[in-house]
Amino acid sequence: MKNVVRFTAATLRRRLRPLGRLAGWSAAEALPALLAGHLTARAVDEGFLAGRPGVGLAWLGVLAGAVGIGAFGTRRAYACLGDVVEPFRDELAERVVTGALLRSTAAGARPETSAVARLTHQVEIVRDTFAGLVMVVRGFLFTAGAALIGLSSLTPVVAAVVAVPLLAGLVLFAAALPAMAGRQRDYVRADERLGEAAGAAFAGHRDVVACGAQEFVAGRVGRQVDRQAGAERALARMAALRSLSLAVGGWLPLAVLLLAAPWLVRRGLTAGAVLGALVYVATGLQPALHALVQGVASGGLRFAVTLERILTATAPPPAGTPPPAGTPPPAGTPPPAGTPPPATPHAGTAPPADPDAGPARRGVEPVPLAAVPATGGGTAAAVPWAELRGVTFRYGTQARPILDGFDLALAEGAHLAVVGPSGAGKSTLAGLLAGLLRPEAGTVRLGGVPVGGADPAVLARHRVLIPQEAYVFTGTLLDNLRYLRPDTPHGQVETAVDGLGLRPLVSRLGGLAATVDPPTLSAGERQLVAAVRAYLSPAPLAILDEATCHLDPVAEERVEQAFAARPGALVVVAHRISSALRARHVLILDGGCPMRGRHDELLARSATYRELVGHWQGQPAA
Missing domain, CATH: 1.20.1560.10 (ABC transporter type 1, transmembrane domain)
Known part of the structure; x- marks a missing residue:
């Protein structure tokens, strides 16, 4: 006292x-x-x-x-x-x-x-x-x-x-x-x-x-x-x-x-x-x-x-704690001209992993995660857009590891859906890929560049993360969309607006020069604005961490297909089975040994995946 x-x-x-x-x-x-x-x-x-x-x-x-x-x-x-x-x-x-x-x-x-x-x-x-x-x-x-x-x-x-x-x-x-x-x-x-x-x-x-x-x-x-x-x-x-x-x-x-x-x-x-x-x-x-x-x-x-x-x-953290990568501006403040893009295009954070769920189900000993080979359409010799080698991560020194000795490589053209129950490590993996979390052991590289200690501007050139709660600031709609790449040509913005389904909002507001009042937008509209902003960014790796959860299935499919056709690689933390069906590969995290494969392969090999698909479709698991 x-x-x-x-x-x-x-x-x-x-x-x-x-x-x-x-x-x-x-x-x-x-x-x-x-x-x-x-x-x-x-x-x-x-x-x-x-x-x-x-x-x-x-x-x-x-x-x-x-x-x-x-x-x-x-x-x-x-x-x-x-x-x-x-x-x-x-x-x-x-x-x-x-x-x-x-x-x-x-x-x-x-x-x-x-x-x-x-x-x-x-x-x-x-x-x-x-x-x-x-x-x-x-x-x-x-x-x-x-x-x-x-x-x-x-x-x-x-x-x-x-x-x-x-x-x-x-x-x-x-x-x-x-x-x-x-x-x-x-x-x-x-x-x-x-x-x-x-x-x-x-x-x-x-x-x-x-x-x-x-x-x-x-x-x-x-x-x-x-x-x-x-x-x-x-x-x-x-x-x-x-x-x-x-x-x-x-x-x-x-x-x-x-x-x-x-x-x-x-x-x-x-x-x-x-x-x-x-x-x-x-x-x-x-x-x-x-x-x-x-x-x-x-x-x-x-x-x-x-x-x-x-x-x-609320005691302040110990002196010397590094600043967060890509902290966004306060709400209501448009970005100043010439400001380098932040590491993340949002003001919120990804949903936390369930603190009680742990990396594995209660009573189950942690199993070292198997290596997940590179995915995508590029050659095996190509430098992957993102690479995790021997990554171990846990929340707290006494907690069980969320990921343990985890390997992953994403090459050009990769389209990976990450699925699994709550607390299995989906958002944790997204945070590690984005450089927002630092592993206890192992390395994370983006375009061959280690993310540990990297400048936020360098990270922003390699990856863009869209969380569930999208950030939209008060300013023109065009400023919101070009925030991560201020020099984007107007025609390219118009193409992205049409390609990702933002045109109805543009028409309702009165054009790209209209001022956006964030509280008046629905959650789905904010997610579409963040999606177009990320689509226009220079980063080749796009990470969608339940970024379309407020959209209807048709709009969600349109957004994911647009990102899949974009040069680079795409990682989707899926909340619908349709996202897994569209992906070239699916990574299932269930607190034990992760498994990667196509949808039909995982149905045959993974009981956890069959259970998830059964609940998604409203049918009992096979």
Whole structure:
């Protein structure tokens, strides 16, 4: 929790002026707590018991005036609260976004699916609980302090009698805080694990359906739901400790004061002073303690644990981490003239491999991957457009390898479809071919050039990757299409538009010079724009990682056939059987030994492929 304390303290130090205003209005708000018991005692002793009700009412009128001042102070205190809380929330959101971008775009990193939960859920938890924590802590300090000062003005003996159980209740509550924090931490972690499991299931839902794994995935997500529910129930049980602290610190002083009243009267304390002491305890100390305990036990713990989780997860990567290859420009910014093309034509990332699926099915030992010979129509002696030799890759040092000793060569005219269940390594292979991921062992070459440490501009000349979520920026449609090759002749652009089926969108927008508003485009239209952009790029190797999943089968076939006729090589991570049927060769990845061949060959040789084809076609596997 030290980093939470340091981060919060640094934030508060930067807002001393708003905190000063908040403290000033809090003092005004605490004025009734300071005067309530004293004015009540004067009204009783000097007014009502003395037979002068007018004097008693006058003192109560003064108290009513103090209550009015306190109400105005409360109003102004809440107005000052925003000046403290909202900048804190903005700083935290910026840290979450920056940390997620740095980690997700670092070389070899996997996209952070839990970053969305942090930004949309956890940051708001911290903002709301921080505001509540500020209000309850300053309320307790000012209200309880005012009540104790007022109580001491009546009689120091009563103040001492009341302070002992109050302090005991606070100590008991403080001793229980570590256990409460542990339960809250378990709840936050369960929430994140549930978000990650659900995100992986949603991202791979087509593969899940294709493989008939709905019950397995639903069961895995369901277990995370059960764990989160259990953590929340354990957190709720800690309410008993809060009740005990309130009983000792809030109700015991009141009972002690009532029991000691006869003794206090015999020592000369007036009836009005006893009543005033009861007012201080019942309307000042007890509500302030209740607000503090409830606020810290619920909102305060959620604040500390959630903020600790955010600070840990968004810590900057180690110094010297290389920048990502081909990070795209921010949305809404057209590319400046003369800017070299980026390594990838998109703002998103390819869907992550299922973190729980691993390179092989649970309980199956990893098998070294067999060599996959060069595919394509070129000669065997030709330098392949892409080549992987002895490549091993895993997510984490303790994880099983996604690829192990993997070989692949793609020559001129290659058209390879990559199929397999979710988590088998399809998108991983695409990332390795594109140079976005670095292998643990082995080499990856594009056009004979090693991709490790290669300049993004060099990689962009050799390959182009289109992921599932296509990136389109605000600007003219022509700028979007020529982004990877700004000097593309206008006629060549028109030919690509017609060849890949983008003409209806061009007509709807009013021509290539029309300005594109990305949110108004459908997912399929964005994919077509990205496809034409990649088609016009100078890169001979095109990698389509489920890049046509939002298109209908006819449009998908048109795009794939256009890329297959384009000079170079084509790799398609397939989500429909039709893509595998169109390819010259099919590579099946199933977590064990990969197998390459034509569609009819794999039907005869691979049980996994027959199962996939059966699910694709809605028929049982042969």
